[in-house]
Amino acid sequence: MSNFQPPPTVLLPHLPAKTLVGIDLLSFTSTEQFHGITDLPAGWHFLYTGTTSNFSLRCGAWFYVGDITHVEHTHAQSQNDAHDQQPIVRAQGWEVRIWKWNGETETLLPMLSNTDENRLEIMRSKANLGRLRQMGALFGYRSEQAQEGDIRQSDWGKLTDRLSPQILSRIVGGEAHIDDDGRPSWSITSASSAARDAEHIPGLGAQEASNVTGRFGSEKEEKELQFLPVDLKRTWREGAIGRERTEAAQDRSWALGDLIQRYNNTGPSSSDQRQGENHILGELQFCFLMVLTLMNYSCLEQWKRLLGLILTCRMAIREREGFFKDVLELLLLQLQHCRDVEGGLFEMDGDYDGNFLRKLLTGFRPLMNEALDGVADSVVKNQMDALEQWVRAEYGWELRKESIMRRGMMQLEDGEQVELVMTGADEDDETGEYAPVIVDTGEGDGTAASDADHDIEISTPVN
Known part of the structure; x- marks a missing residue:
């Protein structure tokens, strides 16, 4: 014994x-x-x-x-x-x-x-x-x-x-x-x-x-959760103006790289930034599992913020192919277990159709195609294809914009045919009434030319 x-x-x-x-x-x-x-x-x-x-x-x-x-x-x-x-x-x-x-x-x-x-x-x-x-x-x-x-x-x-x-x-x-x-x-x-x-x-x-x-959890008061600092309303470097600021708002690669460098102990000059990337991947894992087991609301919000940052990058996809492949692979596995969340992961946040994630993935595919244009075999493309096939079979999501019917004819029970148009179809593409416009803010005081040089874009619907 x-x-x-x-x-x-x-x-x-x-x-x-x-x-x-x-x-x-x-x-x-x-x-x-x-x-x-x-x-x-x-x-x-x-x-x-x-x-x-x-x-x-x-x-x-x-x-x-x-x-x-x-x-x-x-x-x-x-x-x-x-x-x-x-x-x-x-x-x-x-x-x-x-x-x-x-x-x-x-x-x-x-x-x-x-x-x-x-x-x-x-x-x-x-x-x-x-x-x-x-x-x-x-x-x-x-x-x-x-x-x-x-x-x-x-x-x-x-x-x-x-x-x-x-x-x-x-x-x-x-x-x-x-x-x-x-x-x-x-x-x-x-x-x-x-x-x-x-x-x-x-x-x-x-x-x-x-x-x-x-x-709960200890004999002394528990400290607040210290997540990675993700601010999706400010994704450009300090001091950026004009075109640089506009591009950084549309492609959040700079914000992702800055976050990785902050938590990478090999220093910003090192080409090996896996430690900084692991902080993001590890936090994605932690947040999802705390939603799955504890139904923690704050962890759900941070999971969404991290995905909102990662899946809106373009330039970083080619620079960090291994990282994006790991993110998509992890996301697929997490989605396969999201029904383990009591009541459902999307239902917990009131997003019964998963619109938040569906829109992110729909927008990510063209960014990926543009970033990897000319690359014959990419681990990111392969993993995105696997994720796309799964969400199409499981949720009926169509992530390719060219495959989404936006206008068509429908026959009613009495035989009458009516034309149906999907409202808000141009919102994600920023076309039609959602197209950005350039506004002259100089009002004739000589500053208009300066503003125009910076391509000031305001993405608001045209009345």
Whole structure:
């Protein structure tokens, strides 16, 4: 018995029955006999709970099974955050975590041996691990995955492969919680929010959201989410005017490159900017999964902001083909799991037809074709074709503008034929009544020529 080496396990003593428990892409309702989850594979995991399986407030935490120092070295830390981050300690001992239920906050917290009572309970729980397995009191992660053909486990790995301790520490906005064995975890709740989104959380004001967020996830008030700074209303460099500013508003490649350089620790002069790109990909993964598991509204907004930046670039597509291929591949996998969101991902935001994403993808294809004109075989084109085929089959979306019928005849039941015209069809192309116009603002004072040189364009409908 002394040679028994338990598989990676999370023990959840005293968890009330009928509590919603989720681990990665799996979720279930706990029973009286449930004591934890075992057979966890190496890699990132997200454990969360809720008082009910409906739209209750949920609390969860990220943790890593295996040697997390390997992830640290793979995803090097950005210079901007180097002095703010807490060093991660190499974990020692068995991969057995014990998280205790807090009845006051209705959440799980890693148990520390800071009291005699806790030390005794930790020793008792680890000693009883073999008996709990024999009793069937532990949920088998791998056995459940095997029943589903390992599809979910494989997908989860692809949905989290860009995460790192640095990305989680930056977003959550605080130090990781280190347990007795030196293993970190990062807590978040469904009410956690970035400052820019707090006042928009449905049903909550800014102050109420802050109060709710502070109740859960830790013994002290939780800090706000620190997302990558994405401002879609200002996508040009400081001091840009005229044509440069107009082009940067239409092609957001400069804003994307600036964001990548800010979070790339090899410096702006380096041609290798994968670390900065990984911050964006990792945040895309984090935000989507927090929507999927916690239904976090602020994470949904940031997911949309990041896609709104990336999928409106043109020049950057050719410069960063590998990055755009990874984004489209990740987006396809995320869309394949968006129905796992309770009520549906698009329905959560009130966008029942997915118009936001459909318009982005429809606009991205001509940008891609223009950027890769003359390129025979492109990984970006191939991945976009795969994504297009899937959304056409799943949602009936047509992403090629030339294939969308904008005017046609329709025969009514009585045999009468009427002509139908799609309203707003020219809006995305900025043609017809949506075409930009050049406005002379000089009013005859000699400044008109100067303004004209800068091609001032105002995209407003012509009355």
